[in-house]
Amino acid sequence: MSPVEEALSRAHRAEWARLVAVLTRRFGDLDIAEEAAAEAFATAVERWAADGVPPNPGAWLTTTAVRKAIDRLRRESKREDKHREALSMHDEQEPVGAIDDERLRLLFTCCHPALAMEARVALTLRMVGGLTVPEIASAFLARESAMGKRITRAKNKIKAARIPYRVPSAEDLPRRVSGVLAVLFLVFNEGYLATGPGTDPVRQELTAEAIRLTRLVRGLLPDDGEVAGLLALMLLTEARRAARVSDSGELITLHEQDRGAWDADLIAEGHRLVRERLAAGAAPGRYQILAAINAVHTSARDARDTDWSQVVALYDQLVRLDPSPIVALNRAIAVAEIDGPEVALAAVDRLALSGYHAFHATRADLLRRLGRVPESRSAYGRAIELAGNTAEIAYLTRRRDQLE
Amino acid sequence: MQYLVSVIDDKTASATAEEMTAIKAFNERLQAEGHWVFAGGLNAPSTATVIEHRDGEPIFTDGPFLESKEHLAGFWVIEAPDLDVALEIAAEGAERCNRKVEVRPFL
Numbered sequence: 001m002s003p004v005e006e007a008l009s010r011a012h013r014a015e016w017a018r019l020v021a022v023l024t025r026r027f028g029d030l031d032i033a034e035e036a037a038a039e040a041f042a043t044a045v046e047r048w049a050a051d052g053v054p055p056n057p058g059a060w061l062t063t064t065a066v067r068k069a070i071d072r073l074r075r076e077s078k079r080e081d082k083h084r085e086a087l088s089m090h091d092e093q094e095p096v097g098a099i100d101d102e103r104l105r106l107l108f109t110c111c112h113p114a115l116a117m118e119a120r121v122a123l124t125l126r127m128v129g130g131l132t133v134p135e136i137a138s139a140f141l142a143r144e145s146a147m148g149k150r151i152t153r154a155k156n157k158i159k160a161a162r163i164p165y166r167v168p169s170a171e172d173l174p175r176r177v178s179g180v181l182a183v184l185f186l187v188f189n190e191g192y193l194a195t196g197p198g199t200d201p202v203r204q205e206l207t208a209e210a211i212r213l214t215r216l217v218r219g220l221l222p223d224d225g226e227v228a229g230l231l232a233l234m235l236l237t238e239a240r241r242a243a244r245v246s247d248s249g250e251l252i253t254l255h256e257q258d259r260g261a262w263d264a265d266l267i268a269e270g271h272r273l274v275r276e277r278l279a280a281g282a283a284p285g286r287y288q289i290l291a292a293i294n295a296v297h298t299s300a301r302d303a304r305d306t307d308w309s310q311v312v313a314l315y316d317q318l319v320r321l322d323p324s325p326i327v328a329l330n331r332a333i334a335v336a337e338i339d340g341p342e343v344a345l346a347a348v349d350r351l352a353l354s355g356y357h358a359f360h361a362t363r364a365d366l367l368r369r370l371g372r373v374p375e376s377r378s379a380y381g382r383a384i385e386l387a388g389n390t391a392e393i394a395y396l397t398r399r400r401d402q403l404e
Numbered sequence: 405m406q407y408l409v410s411v412i413d414d415k416t417a418s419a420t421a422e423e424m425t426a427i428k429a430f431n432e433r434l435q436a437e438g439h440w441v442f443a444g445g446l447n448a449p450s451t452a453t454v455i456e457h458r459d460g461e462p463i464f465t466d467g468p469f470l471e472s473k474e475h476l477a478g479f480w481v482i483e484a485p486d487l488d489v490a491l492e493i494a495a496e497g498a499e500r501c502n503r504k505v506e507v508r509p510f511l
Contacts, residue, residue, distance in 0.1 A: 112487075114491065163487045164485075172488075
């Protein structure tokens with residue numbers, strides 16, 4: 001990468017969300033903001049290559065984007081009064097510290113509960129993450145035109161229904177933050193357990209983007225325990241990425257992973273966050289508990305050293321917050337390590353999860369350990385039918401075919 | 405900005421006395437706080453008449469234009485600065501009248 005390309009990509013990462021946020025505030029319109037921000041970067045590609053990188057890229061981009069937005073408003077023959085107003089107030093200075101608020105406002109607007117979850121994800125990746133529509137479409141295996149429509153429809157609803165551009169009030173904040181975190185976790189999981197036959201088993205661009213956005217939220221809301229928890233959970237999961245899929249594209253389970261291949265820096269950062277939350281002494285939410293479970297796993301030098309009773313205790317805590325069958329399934333997997341596969345199987349068999357591949361994969365493994373080969377084989381078969389991740393399918397197929 | 409808050413129900417005139425009292429109190433609060441524009445309950449879809457103007461003649465048809473289990477049982481038209489405020493009011497309306505509601509902005 002040339003120095004100019006590097007400066008452009010750095011500026012894109014650092015400045016996109018701020019730029020869109022500032023423009024949205026100034027012009028009151030997500031469309032204009034997005035387009036002007038994109039045009040400013042397109043101009044930067046040409047101008048920086050010819051004239052060199054400006055001393056303050058952020059300020060250069062803002063000035064250029066504001067000019068682009070005003071040009072667009074002037075070009076449009078059918079201007080609304082609101083736009084004329086925006087033109088007259090464009091020289092207002094940003095107060096120091098307001099930028100963080102602007103980006104938060106943008107994030108809360110994109111993750112508004114009146115929008116469909118898919119629209120929130122797409123809009124957040126576009127407006128806050130700066131991903132292009134084709135990039136988002138390919139990440140979610142959607143057609144570009146369909147993804148474009150989804151984003152346009154969401155922007156239209158924000159405008160027509162007047163979804164407010166602001167940080168929610170203190171009383172609404174916890175619930176609204178959890179909505180933002182749900183969006184980010186969805187992006188992360190789609191990257192980490194990518195589904196679809198034609199994709200890589202792990203989509204690093206999605207996990208990386210989710211982590212980057214969660215870091216941003218953490219910077220904006222440093223006192224929120226669940227934000228820290230989700231970041232820790234992502235880091236501790238991401239740390240194992242390189243060890244999780246074999247060269248032949250097969251999933252390697254936690255038990256069998258080469259722990260030397262884990263990313264020590266990410267683990268250290270994740271552990272630091274988990275310790276910080278423990279020290280805070282506040283009752284942990286779902287992400288903090290999941291992060292703590294991952295901290296236990298990543299603390300063991302060898303799979304055999306895993307403190308399973310600690311893992312089960314944490315799942316007990318999680319079950320109290322979230323009594324869903326999926327949590328119960330994961331708890332049963334840990335229970336198998338302490339009380340044996342028979343006890344775990346009894347718990348698993350009570351769960352109504354027959355459409356979920358991990359339910360059948362867990363049953364298959366427990367039945368295999370109990371020597372119930374034909375039943376195990378058929379459970380593997382069911383899991384393979386339902387699984388969407390190519391690495392997981394390869395792993396399950398080998399396990400089934402190894403059954404004696 | 406005005407929003408239509410539609411009350412969705414599968415029965416007609418089914419509000420209990422407690423619900424009517426709660427709705428009345430809610431309406432009074434909307435009036436006191438400046439959100440009130442208009443509200444009303446609607447009679448059964450079976451009492452509806454559809455009119456189409458064709459070839460200079462009105463044609464009257466007995467019944468609603470949409471046959472469905474759920475129907476519009478009543479509505480509020482409210483004034484709110486943005487969707488968050490509208491949703492908050494509508495959520496309370498849904499609770500008071502004990503029915504599902506839909507919020508739609510006016511053009």
